[in-house]
Amino acid sequence: MSSKTKRIRDKWRSKTWYTVMAPPYFGNVELGAVPVAEAEKLVGRVVDATLYDITNDFSHQYLKMYFQITEVEGKTAHTIFKGHEYSRDYLRSLVRRRTTKVDAIFTATTKDGYKLLLAVSAFTLTRIRTSQEKTIRAIMEKTIKEKAAALTLDQFAQEIVLGKIASDIYNEAKKIAPLRHVGIRKSKLVTKLQHTEAQTAEPV
DSSP states (O other), X not given: OOHHHHHHHHHHHXXXXXXXXXXXXXXXXXXXXXXXXXXXXXXXXXXXXXXXXXXXXXXXXXXXXXXXXXXXXXXXXXXXXXXXXXXXXHHHHHOOTTSOEEEEEEEEEOTTSOXXXXXXXXXXXXXXXXXXXXHHHHHHXXXXXXXXXXXXXXXXXXXXXXXXXXXXXXXXHTTTSOEEEEEEEEEEEEEXXXXXXEEEOOOO
């Protein structure tokens, strides 16, 4: 055995495996296990999963989720929702010719002080006027900011990934133009509370 191979084996032997769990508001589902030499080094690390991994609903495979480890208890690493995004293939499948894609990016702050960046898209059945696009963006912003202000991060994250907020936007925006799909295609937690002060988190 070469000395290099031995060093690699010794390095792995010195590591302990920790089970990473989704937050309680996503069912405390096991997200996987990661090896690390020191538990403290896990804090701040971001892990990913699909919504399918959490719900076991095959139709949710298109949605990728991110969780950031916030604390380690024993051999268990606890996380907070860090964001989500549509898969590229799914997003590409939503685009149609001779239709309009209405995109917008907003920041929103939850009831408990967490700030998120959200990218929203609406896909129409036909091409629409610029004035209609502007009105739909206004509906998006109003719905998202009102919802965030009324909900905690736990509640807001659930409504983002399970489509509740997108459904609320759709029901209002369809009065302006016929729509095929509305979705929050990406979100990212940009600040989080730590004790009594909000601190900037690392980007996904």
